[in-house]
Amino acid sequence: MPSTSGVSTSRASTSGASRSGASRAGAKPAGAARSAAKTAKTAKPAKPVKPVKKGALAAGAARASGERAKRRSTPLIASAAAAAPVAPVVQAVPAAVAAAPDASTTPSSGKHRPQPVAKVVPTRKAVARSGSRTTKPAKPARPAREGTAVATASTRHTEAEPKVRTLKAVTDETVVPLDVADPTTSRSIAPGVEELLTAGIAAVRVASEAAGISSDDVERHIASLLSFVRRRVTGDYTVDEFGFDEDFTRHFYLPVLRPLYKSWFRVEVRGIENIPAEGGGLVVANHSGTVAMDSLMTQVAVHDEHPAHRHLRMLGADLVFQTPVIGQVARKSGSTLAANPDAERLLSSGELAGVWPEGFKGVGKPFSERYKLQRFGRGGFVSAALKTGAPIIPCSIVGAEEIYPIIGNMKTVARLLGAPYAPITPTWPLLGPLGLIPLPSKWIIEFGSPVETADLGPNAADDPMLVFDLTDQVRETIQQTLYSLLMQRRSVFF
Amino acid sequence: MADVVLVTGVSRYLGGQFVRALTQDPTIKRVIGVDVIPPPGDIGRAEFVRADIRNPMIGKIIAQSEVDTVVHMNVIATPTHAGGRTSQKEINVIGTMQLLAACQKATSIRRLVVKSSAAIYGSSPRDPAMFTEDMGPKSLPRAGFGKDSVEVEGYVRGFSRRRPDVEISMLRFANIIGRGIRTSLTDYFALPVVPVPLGYDARLQFVHESDAIGSLLLATTGPSTGITNIAGDGVITVAQAAGMAGRPLIPVPMPAAGIFGNLVKRSGLADFSSDQIQFLAYGRGLDTRRMREVLGFEPAYTTRTAFEDYAQGVGSAIPGAGIFGSAVTGAAGSAASAISHVWAAGRND
Numbered sequence: 005m006p007s008t009s010g011v012s013t014s015r016a017s018t019s020g021a022s023r024s025g026a027s028r029a030g031a032k033p034a035g036a037a038r039s040a041a042k043t044a045k046t047a048k049p050a051k052p053v054k055p056v057k058k059g060a061l062a063a064g065a066a067r068a069s070g071e072r073a074k075r076r077s078t079p080l081i082a083s084a085a086a087a088a089p090v091a092p093v094v095q096a097v098p099a100a101v102a103a104a105p106d107a108s109t110t111p112s113s114g115k116h117r118p119q120p121v122a123k124v125v126p127t128r129k130a131v132a133r134s135g136s137r138t139t140k141p142a143k144p145a146r147p148a149r150e151g152t153a154v155a156t157a158s159t160r161h162t163e164a165e166p167k168v169r170t171l172k173a174v175t176d177e178t179v180v181p182l183d184v185a186d187p188t189t190s191r192s193i194a195p196g197v198e199e200l201l202t203a204g205i206a207a208v209r210v211a212s213e214a215a216g217i218s219s220d221d222v223e224r225h226i227a228s229l230l231s232f233v234r235r236r237v238t239g240d241y242t243v244d245e246f247g248f249d250e251d252f253t254r255h256f257y258l259p260v261l262r263p264l265y266k267s268w269f270r271v272e273v274r275g276i277e278n279i280p281a282e283g284g285g286l287v288v289a290n291h292s293g294t295v296a297m298d299s300l301m302t303q304v305a306v307h308d309e310h311p312a313h314r315h316l317r318m319l320g321a322d323l324v325f326q327t328p329v330i331g332q333v334a335r336k337s338g339s340t341l342a343a344n345p346d347a348e349r350l351l352s353s354g355e356l357a358g359v360w361p362e363g364f365k366g367v368g369k370p371f372s373e374r375y376k377l378q379r380f381g382r383g384g385f386v387s388a389a390l391k392t393g394a395p396i397i398p399c400s401i402v403g404a405e406e407i408y409p410i411i412g413n414m415k416t417v418a419r420l421l422g423a424p425y426a427p428i429t430p431t432w433p434l435l436g437p438l439g440l441i442p443l444p445s446k447w448i449i450e451f452g453s454p455v456e457t458a459d460l461g462p463n464a465a466d467d468p469m470l471v472f473d474l475t476d477q478v479r480e481t482i483q484q485t486l487y488s489l490l491m492q493r494r495s496v497f498f
Numbered sequence: 499m500a501d502v503v504l505v506t507g508v509s510r511y512l513g514g515q516f517v518r519a520l521t522q523d524p525t526i527k528r529v530i531g532v533d534v535i536p537p538p539g540d541i542g543r544a545e546f547v548r549a550d551i552r553n554p555m556i557g558k559i560i561a562q563s564e565v566d567t568v569v570h571m572n573v574i575a576t577p578t579h580a581g582g583r584t585s586q587k588e589i590n591v592i593g594t595m596q597l598l599a600a601c602q603k604a605t606s607i608r609r610l611v612v613k614s615s616a617a618i619y620g621s622s623p624r625d626p627a628m629f630t631e632d633m634g635p636k637s638l639p640r641a642g643f644g645k646d647s648v649e650v651e652g653y654v655r656g657f658s659r660r661r662p663d664v665e666i667s668m669l670r671f672a673n674i675i676g677r678g679i680r681t682s683l684t685d686y687f688a689l690p691v692v693p694v695p696l697g698y699d700a701r702l703q704f705v706h707e708s709d710a711i712g713s714l715l716l717a718t719t720g721p722s723t724g725i726t727n728i729a730g731d732g733v734i735t736v737a738q739a740a741g742m743a744g745r746p747l748i749p750v751p752m753p754a755a756g757i758f759g760n761l762v763k764r765s766g767l768a769d770f771s772s773d774q775i776q777f778l779a780y781g782r783g784l785d786t787r788r789m790r791e792v793l794g795f796e797p798a799y800t801t802r803t804a805f806e807d808y809a810q811g812v813g814s815a816i817p818g819a820g821i822f823g824s825a826v827t828g829a830a831g832s833a834a835s836a837i838s839h840v841w842a843a844g845r846n847d
Contacts, residue, residue, distance in 0.1 A: 236741070237741060238741050238742070239734070239737070239738035239739065239740070239741030239742040240741075241738070242732070242802075243701065243732075243733055243734060243735055243738065244732075244733070245627055245628055245701075245732070245733055245783050246627045247627070247699075247701050247733070247735070247781075249735075322623050322624040323623075325623035325624075325780070326623035327697075328695070328696055328697025328698055328752065329696075329697035330697075331623065331697070331698065332697055332698055332699045335699070335701075336699070340627050341623075341624065341625070341626060341627065343624075343626055345626040345627075345628075345630075345633070346626050346627050349626075349627065349628065
């Protein structure tokens with residue numbers, strides 16, 4: 005190794021490090037043995053144990069201690085030191101013999117020379133800066149401390165585990181697998197808790213029977229809710245690369261929207277068979293309603309009405325993902341950014357994507373322009389479908405325009421808040437929070453027959469004329485369907 | 499292919515581990531490790547040379563040893579390890595400049611491997627779900643490590659223009675995690691209570707430290723070159739990760755996050771910079787198709803198993819938190835089982 009000036013070279017090896025470590029460790033017992041030998045030597049002339057010449061002895065001891073201090077820092081032969089036990093004074097003679105050559109090898113006038121290998125041993129600072137975690141990994145498992153109240157809690161947990169596992173399968177559709185007849189497992193529940201729970205459950209049964217609801221249903225729901233809570237707490241669920249959390253969507257998000265879907269808007273779905281049972285597809289729909297409730301209802305419609313219970317993966321504006329809470333819920337329920345890379349990724353992985361190309365122009369348009377489609381963006385959705393060969397399914401939503409009719413727009417407020425619009429509706433902001441309740445219009449969602457794009461080939465996406473034509477075709481289909489649905493509608497609310 | 503390999507940053511955890519793994523390869527004649535402090539661990543048969551890459555001296559070492567492969571691992575992600583942000587930037591940016599200047603002069607160099615980071619993609623609500631290698635950041639990282647990484651990559655691009663004969667391999671790592679490594683994110687999830695931005699649940703991707711070393715080895719000795727994302731499969735969210743590590747969450751509103759982050763930083767518990775908070779709000783995903791198809795690397799750990807491995811190492815922060823947690827889940831479990839028990843009894847009548 006050619007070493008240049010200013011560059012210090014050292015061979016870092018284990019053997020060097022371990023040797024220096026051993027010699028350091030060895031230094032102490034050797035020093036002790038030597039000191040024992042020394043006292044034995046000086047004590048030798050006065051064989052009767054009591055020291056007679058005190059002054060001479062003290063001087064010797066003082067001399068020796070100075071030398072000892074020097075020697076202690078110098079490395080010694082480790083093996084000899086290790087072999088020598090810490091000798092009591094009585095057996096001092098062999099120890100002194102062992103230590104004698106040792107003492108002679110050390111130069112009496114020897115200066116303290118630091119071991120060069122010792123440099124390789126890192127300082128605390130070096131270790132701290134190295135980016136490695138030196139803190140002891142804490143106990144591998146939570147130790148169950150016997151004899152304390154704590155032990156009952158932890159054992160209860162471990163014994164309850166298998167039953168928790170069986171409950172993982174709990175969904176709204178399936179029945180809870182029952183293997184609870186095992187007496188040992190039921191006993192494992194702490195007695196107080198079990199009795200309390202049994203009493204509670206009995207109370208729920210009685211209450212539900214009094215209310216005329218099937219008690220089995222109630223219990224099944226509570227059980228699935230509890231297992232949902234447990235999965236949430238322990239992180240025992242999977243999220244796909246877009247952030248879609250199926251567990252959350254099925255057990256929390258859709259159940260929350262369902263009353264609105266079934267009882268409030270009484271959504272009627274037509275043409276659900278136009279959505280393919282598998283493979284990619286792009287649902288393109290009109291946007292309206294001040295608050296983008298139409299996209300949420302379409303999502304519920306696709307999941308609940310389609311025989312394959314597909315999830316509609318919506319493409320949302322970046323404003324959605326910027327907003328706290330809303331952005332989080334949107335990602336978890338399967339939405340992702342409305343951009344070509346994400347749309348193509350979704351479609352090519354065989355997902356059903358949903359897009360509302362009018363964007364905020366559609367949602368925030370005044371009530372007077374209801375059911376008039378706005379410009380369909382730049383046709384990015386068509387090029388995504390062309391590139392992946394996914395069919396485009398036009399979707400017309402009637403009823404969403406009337407939930408919050410916009411009669412005015414507070415432009416200054418919107419600019420201050422950084423929002424695309426700040427609506428005034430007949431009830432908002434006049435009635436305060438009451439204005440947030442949507443009007444209960446009757447909705448119809450119709451899925452049209454799919455426009456196939458696979459036969460055009462992926463290169464068709466580079467032909468802007470074709471992309472514009474397809475965009476117009478889809479837009480026109482939705483507009484015509486909207487008009488015919490409006491003709492068929494008896495009234496806004498029924 | 500690689501005869502004499504020079505590795506920078508060997509005294510840091512990942513550098514030391516990488517060098518040790520590299521010396522296992524018998525086809526490599528010499529491995530030279532460079533850093534300013536001696537390596538704390540065993541670096542195998544590698545030779546340690548004490549030199550600062552911010553000093554032109556590094557050029558002499560490269561020239562005299564006829565180094566043909568340079569692995570640049572001295573890009574430091576965590577300011578606390580570098581002795582502050584100023585020093586971190588100095589090491590990352592000036593160090594890379596000097597090293598590349600030295601490499602440009604050295605005729606023996608045939609390959610340059612750079613450990614870069616996914617931090618160059620930044621984190622914003624306008625990000626695509628998954629970044630491929632040819633995508634740029636939607637909002638350029640303006641501070642901290644992300645900015646350093648962007649600058650480092652800029653210098654590497656400049657170098658590749660001036661020395662087209664040198665093969666360049668740049669690996670963009672997702673957050674590296676494991677039992678041994680210490681980063682700002684491992685400190686973060688080791689906090690007794692994990693503060694999260696209110697109303698956000700970012701997607702995280704991890705790569706296990708052993709996979710990081712494996713991919714670097716492949717980039718050093720394998721046939722492929724170019725920019726490659728390295729990440730474990732799948733994503734987990736911040737809340738999920740905290741649940742797996744057994745840490746309770748405290749949501750902190752985003753406007754207050756800066757103040758809160760500074761407090762945590764002052765206390766020395768974990769490092770919070772503004773780009774870190776952005777990352778914890780919006781997260782990031784990497785597309786790893788190129789890692790599989792071009793680099794030919796198959797990670798042994800998924801994001802989830804890598805994090806589980808880390809979480810096993812940290813244990814519970816508050817004594818009794820684990821027991822409390824298990825009591826809660828145990829109670830939920832026993833409640834659920836009791837319900838199904840009673841339900842079964844009800845069905846039998």
